Amino acid sequence: MKQKDSFAVNKKTEDLSINTENPKDQLLTSNQGVPINDDQNSLIAGERGATLMEDFLFREKMTHFDHERIPERVVHARGSAAHGYFQVYESMEKYTKAHFLQDPSVKTPVFVRFSTVAGSRGSTDLARDVRGFATKFYTEQGVYDLVGNNIPVFFIQDAIKFPDLVHAVKPEPHNEIPQAASAHDTFWDFISLMPESTHMIMWLMSDRAIPRSYRMMEGFGVHTFRFVNAEGQSHFVKFHWKPLLGVHSVCWDEAQKISGKDPDFHRRDLWEAIESGAFPEWELGVQIVPEEDEFKYEFDLLDATKIIPEELVPVKRIGKLVLTHNPDNFFAETEQVAYHAGNVVPGIDFTNDPLLQGRLFSYTDTQLIRLGGPNFHEIPINRSIAPVHNNQRDGFMRQTINQGRVSYNPNSLGGGCPFQAGAMQGGFKSYTERIDGKKIRGRSKSFFDHFSQAKLFYESQSEAEKQHLTNALRFELGKVETIEIRQRMVGLLSQVNKTLAKNVADGLGLTVPEALEYPINHSIPADGNPEDYQPVNVEPSIKKSDALSMANTSKNTIKTRQIALLAADGFEEQSLQNFKKALETEGAMISVVAPKFGTIKGAKGIETKVDQTLLTASSVLFDAVFVCGGSVGVETLLEEPSAVEFVDEAFKHCKPIATVGEGIELLKASNQLRKHLEKGTVSSIGVLVDQSPEEFVNAIAQHRFWEREKKDKNLN
Template sequence: MSAVDKIKNMVSGEKGAKVAQLDAVSQTVSKNDRLTTDFGVKEPTADEWLRVTSEDKTGPMLLEDNYARERIHRFDHERIPERVVHARGAGAFGNFRLFESAEDVTFAPVLTDTSRETPVFVRFSTVQGSRGSADTVRDVRGFAVKFYTQEGNWDIVGNNIPVFFIQDAIKFPDVVHAVKPEPHNEVPQAQSAHNNFWDFVYLHEEATHMYMWTMSDRAIPRSYRMMQGFGVNTFTLINKNGERHFVKFHFTPELGVHSFVWDEALKLAGQDPDFHRKDLWEAIENGAYPKWKFGIQTIPESKEHEFDFDILDATKLWPEELVPIRYIGELELNRNVDEYFTQTEQVAFCTAHMVPGIGQSDDPLLQGRSFSYFDTQLSRLGINWQELPINKPVCPVMNFNRDGQGRHTITKGTVNYWPNRFEARPPATQQEGAYRDPPFSVQGIKARTKSAKFREHYNQAQLFYNSLTPPEKSHVAAAFAFELDHCDDPVVYERMSQRLADIDLELAQTVAEMVGGTKPTKASRANHGKTAKNLSQTAIQPEKPTIASRRIAIIIADGFDKVTYDAITTTLKASSALPFTIAPRRSEIYPAGADKTPGNGVQPDHHLEGMRSTMFDAVFVPGGAQAVQTLMKSGRAIHWIREAFGHLKAIGASGEAVQLLKHAIALPEIQLSSDDKAIESYGVVTIGKISPDSLKGAVTIAKEGTGFVQKFWYQIAQHKNFDRELEGLNSQVAY
């Protein structure tokens, strides 16, 4: 073999001489391990710095202790720059499966090859807050997906809301500065309830549609697993014939879309600021793998201008009545991270990461995002950020990039440029899978402007508000009232009170009265009255009611009815729900008639003071005269019931515990039945005695069910009983 051939083999990877890429070492901590330095030498001790000392005097530390200095220096540099936005997040691994080929609109194998299973990593996040802020604040949620395809990485960097505040990426610095804590005192943290944000959005009419969404229940999701994901921007798909379609990407949760009520979200921010990340982890650990349907909306390039809005405008959505969603795949998360920093914190996304068959459009927000995201990763992680294990493609990476901080790849050979005399690593042809965009002509005037359709900002804001249910509309009004109440500059809340009349006069009048603004007397523009499907989150629910992965609190005390307790706990687990036992203390609780010796009782998961009803989806209290008597005397137990009722959650009770509910809630419809007939009233389900017959129907959850489990399970599956709000019942209890 000639010298030239040897060099070709070395560079191109033939005959086993492929480029070496070092994977991260996967470690499991073991008691057999021994501490070492970063350079592999076993440390003499991890507890004492080398120092001058004697029996009666501890002397000065010595700088010659290399082991101690390495530990301190290493610790001092553990932190990387925090993300400017989306700093607080949680992530998990999973798979993407395609069940219908989209080969009519794209040649990308990830969207055409139904035999594939593509690994993914998904990171959810809040936008405004720092890494130390709370999960349940009112905010947009990030929904970023990294597909590790055989053709390279494809990133969809989306949100749980389909539109955005601005149309052009040049406004990114301003919108982020405005929503972040105010510069003079660095407050408030992770909130938009302050002067600067509302001043900004008033002066940017294009933000109108987006802040209607963020003032809705969409901005306080119950779980990452119960929110939609949207690509937000308009992308393009290219088929094998070179034809382009514009596309928007959708992820719709299998569990439906559910949210907190505001009081619940506020309390959780203090009681459990990690609620969402723990919820995701808990669901995956228990095998309740979150799933989303993956869908696409597509518009042929020839029909780009056939709509009364610009399809490239990120402040607009594509109504499903005009452009139906075509569901073609499924995303499942089924593995938690092994280490938060190296995976969830170091994962880096970029909207410019697209595989052949998927491309950018002229969406002015998208084009700027593609520049900004790449530049941000350089700042946070360095030029070799795509070599980190969490970001590295699963396909071979072959190029002549070299050096830089954090370089992992070791490339053998003498050639580091193209073209070269050895013809090593030539660019791929289209037949070999090279990325390509079909050619098309561009003609226009060079100017800082956009098309006329980009200047309309109110039609879709009205469309969204009109499509909400009465409870959802009342929540929007309450959200505006809360936010603007925190604005102490009259100019800000006065102007916003008037601006809301551009959307709906009644909404504007309600908010103005609450925040002290001047009440508008007439609408600034007529409400067109149109509605659209699936803008109300109540319309996006599972095909079949389910309580899978729902957290159910079962409250007991000494003397509880163990037969009922065991039956309900077992049936909840069989329905893939997660029951938690709550009691006045965390030590063993003994059932009625039991000998109070260790092992004869039940070990609670938490005590009443250690947990709150906000952390559960429903509450059940089994009977037992002694237990109920104890709970009746407990202010905290009463508060649990009242708070759960005020937050519109399903509540169940049997036997003597029905009296506890009557005492706490005072609903006249709550009755103590002497038989096994279940009674339901405003999501409160009671029964005199749980019999084997009443447990039938646990699998077939139905509103019309007659058994206790059918009725109670159905109310849990509905997530909230909004009839309590409509009737004003939840305001009758001090929760």
């Protein structure tokens, strides 16, 4: 078994009952340690008789099996996770007294879980959906959970609407359809009546909602939190995770096909990258706002439907997250891990964000039912590595064996222990904030700008991203059967961008309304004046933000990119070896794809192992394709319809393609590629013919050549 690093949380605690005996010497036992001599047959009355109730071994085994599935999460049910560490670059003591953000030499153990949101555990990884990005820090001050998403904003401003949102996006209750999809009436009915969701919808309909991998997506804390330093000074803070591989996506047609070919695409990608030693890395970034600047901006810092544009407050990168090893057991770790937005350590505190405030209740309440009771913090994956001393006792699944007669405070029989931690001992103290106001049900007027940042996001996208966003809205609303819902959504889109609204409306056979008639506002109190609760139009001071477009992401590496080398018997050996070596040197993962398994023999008799066949592989599972030369090998590939389809789909999905020598004949078999080859326009759109391996490496680093979509239209 592979030895794990010393900071792995399940190796740091000594009371996890890890059996260190030689596996060859282990005896099968009951849960009470009783040796079992027959685990294959029930205890029965006679050779063909009834099973006896006294068979305690059968009952124990079957009862455990009957109860081994816990309720899945209501949201974020489908997930994947890994262990690793976080290391700060420099002390942040100016802003926060959190210990794990002080010493650059300390590696803080972490457990990170990624997830889709809407689907069940059995749904696909490639759904158009928000992705969860939750990090559990096992710090010396206790557990800190940074629970976020790959999108920095949310659908709603107040947590009281969360059950409505989830009910709307989940499968419709009368027929339990569709699974893991927002393209249905109830979701868009809810959204069309909720103008505050408009900004989030721009993100959800963008390519951000279908990431290339968990390793190539950003993470965000979503809410505005507080940093509090040792002097009690507070700064507002937004958290960002920035992937060192860049931010990349797949296209929608490709996502649908991956769902059929490999619905575990993202989970497998994360697992295999870590197993191969290509450890995923992100940098933790923070946007820090002084307390006195709380009302400086045209948006409200406490509104979870808003970002702080990086042009206004740059993101300072303060440390690195590295995932270094996979879980030993999916259920014990990935399924039983319990995150909670309320798990904070001294130096990190909350704000009055109404969505965040609701989450502080909801997480505990959810874990109580999902994990069987109040002691879910004692499950090994959730256990603090800092000592735990308090007077909480008993309950389902209690594991700690508390000694002594005292379980209350204050006390004298136990010497007053455990003592409250004072300021000198680094105890958690909530930030002292003046609160003055009437008890009401309502929202601040500063929360009623619903469109300015939706405009900013759309205007910041590249032309290809805008087209993809338009297509996504056409697809989603095209699945909506109620025309009135479609029309309401077109009206809301007209407040973001008139061209966007018209293009979506054209695809739906609708017209854009001249004036937007706002639906009844859900947030108006019964005794409120409707005119006081209508959305307000604010013109954003920032017209375009480079950070919001994936076109501006890092494109300087091809590490862990999956590359298919198409070949068959008779291939040209030298070019295959040259390209394979160049790609592997840069960290790419190579698969030789051929008509059948085994080995293929080159034109000079050299044999090469086949990794995948045209039956088991598909271009949608790769980032780029290289077609080997050699007349005999290419002729064999031309006789395989799936080989032509492989190249055709790779071109359709805008992926880099390269070939040398006779391999061009396979490219010509693709109708779209042939048109470009005849016109001599391929080199500018990522199709390399008889060029060097280094040129292919540079092309792969660009990820996609979306301009093909536009050029294809010009050729037709």
